[in-house]
Amino acid sequence: KNFPPGPTPVPFFGNLLQFNRINPLKDFDKFAQRYGSIYALNIGRQPAVVLTGQKMIREALITKAVEFAGRSENMMVSHITKSKGVIMADYGDSWREHRRFALTTLRNFGLGKRSMEQRILEEVKYICAHLEESAGKSIDPQHLYHRAASNIIASIIFGSRFNYQDEYFQTLITTMEKLTKLVIGPWAMLYEIAPVLRIFPLPFWKAFHYFETIRKHILKVVDEHRKSYVTGEPRDVIDCYLEEMEKRADQRTTFNDSEMVTLLFDLFVAGTDTTSNTLRTLTLYLMTHTHIQEQCQREIDEVLGAREHVTYEDRNAMPFVQAVIHEGQRVGDIVPLSVFHTARTDTQLQGYSIPKGTIIIPYLSSALREESQWKFPHEFNPQNFLNEKGEFVKPDAFMPFSAGSRVCLGENLARMELFLILVTVLRQFRLIWPKDAGEPDFKYIFGGIQSVKPYRLTVQLRTPEGTCETVH
Numbered sequence: 001k002n003f004p005p006g007p008t009p010v011p012f013f014g015n016l017l018q019f020n021r022i023n024p025l026k027d028f029d030k031f032a033q034r035y036g037s038i039y040a041l042n043i044g045r046q047p048a049v050v051l052t053g054q055k056m057i058r059e060a061l062i063t064k065a066v067e068f069a070g071r072s073e074n075m076m077v078s079h080i081t082k083s084k085g086v087i088m089a090d091y092g093d094s095w096r097e098h099r100r101f102a103l104t105t106l107r108n109f110g111l112g113k114r115s116m117e118q119r120i121l122e123e124v125k126y127i128c129a130h131l132e133e134s135a136g137k138s139i140d141p142q143h144l145y146h147r148a149a150s151n152i153i154a155s156i157i158f159g160s161r162f163n164y165q166d167e168y169f170q171t172l173i174t175t176m177e178k179l180t181k182l183v184i185g186p187w188a189m190l191y192e193i194a195p196v197l198r199i200f201p202l203p204f205w206k207a208f209h210y211f212e213t214i215r216k217h218i219l220k221v222v223d224e225h226r227k228s229y230v231t232g233e234p235r236d237v238i239d240c241y242l243e244e245m246e247k248r249a250d251q252r253t254t255f256n257d258s259e260m261v262t263l264l265f266d267l268f269v270a271g272t273d274t275t276s277n278t279l280r281t282l283t284l285y286l287m288t289h290t291h292i293q294e295q296c297q298r299e300i301d302e303v304l305g306a307r308e309h310v311t312y313e314d315r316n317a318m319p320f321v322q323a324v325i326h327e328g329q330r331v332g333d334i335v336p337l338s339v340f341h342t343a344r345t346d347t348q349l350q351g352y353s354i355p356k357g358t359i360i361i362p363y364l365s366s367a368l369r370e371e372s373q374w375k376f377p378h379e380f381n382p383q384n385f386l387n388e389k390g391e392f393v394k395p396d397a398f399m400p401f402s403a404g405s406r407v408c409l410g411e412n413l414a415r416m417e418l419f420l421i422l423v424t425v426l427r428q429f430r431l432i433w434p435k436d437a438g439e440p441d442f443k444y445i446f447g448g449i450q451s452v453k454p455y456r457l458t459v460q461l462r463t464p465e466g467t468c469e470t471v472h
């Protein structure tokens, strides 16, 4: 009663068949035009509410943050992770304590001697070395960015980066990729809408097996850490977690090995494709908008001069580069439907009744290209983030990290990575759309984490002295 309006569902599938499987976002827009900024859907038998536009999303996720901060227990991924860790953990003590722990630890000073910035800059050297080797040839930057983003997380979690050919690293990454594909694919959907199928050996069983492989991999590293860690001298997130467990040993605590494994898994999964897909989108736009690329390079050269490294602090002196990165995130639209929330209690939104347990879908893309909020909603234009004085400004509708109490906890790390990687790469290389590559395609492959289609890139060293430090 008094539930928001929406398209009529059919038995078993709900409204799922009314969405285009290749790109359902147009259908989300179509329903918003018909029913307004809040409308109802059925995902199978599960009632859901879609929030469209920055005002509606903010009202639910910020003004009523606690009411809408739940997570569903009925998704395949929550069954695989047993709702532990952070991403799929329901609102409660364990989620709160682990979120707080992760946020504190990810801050610069939480990880011992090597700061976050140093860890990122170390990885940037490898990116540049790879690009330098490829100068003049055309390459697909997908793997390079993906491995770099995974390695930054690996260095934070495990204490060291991996050689790109390392067998352990390869297995971990490929198993995670296979698992991610399954949990956001059609088999997961079937698992969720037809529980009766769960007993049959269908491909979704593989997802549980993959998680088990990852769990064992991570536990092996945790055991090694247990033997070598020194209290008061944490090298990485694992050491910090072990220390926290020791501190809490006498109290009732939610900290234990299986929560730790899922938290590490969460950080790895959430921090890899998101950042690397954003870098791919930005690279594509910079290659094909050379005047914007050159303006970034002029600003970078002016601010850095002969200095060896960029620092994160430099962003304050680079409003244009900042605007370009934010614009890349806006058009990149990497997590279009956020991670679904649930209503934790019976509540109200815009005068409608939302019963406890309703799935809440924050349609983040709708805010990122909302016509009333942006000067140029449908084009790649850094002016969206610059005022008339050329200063950097961030409009309220910029919410690629979502908002409220569940807002992405890796936001600062992601922003630091994007800035340090992009500035270093642009300082040393010219990014060129290969002559024989035809017309660039800016269309997306839809997904829980969205990406542009694969493309090829050519790089050229900008100046003779702009070579990278050699790494072995």
Ligand code: HEM
Residues within 6 Å of the ligand: 086, 087, 088, 099, 266, 267, 268, 270, 271, 272, 274, 275, 278, 334, 335, 338, 339, 340, 341, 362, 400, 401, 402, 403, 405, 406, 407, 408, 409, 410, 411, 413, 414
């Ligand atoms: C450009 C990069 C990134 C984007 C666009 C992004 C976006 C998001 C979004 C939209 C959510 C869902 C928030 C919600 O439920 O409302 C999220 C959650 C999360 N992200 Fe990110 N993310 C990025 C990078 C990262 C990185 C680098 C990490 C880890 C180090 C990370 C860790 C997480 C975690 C743990 C959550 C779950 C938070 C919770 O449920 O309390 N993300 N992210």
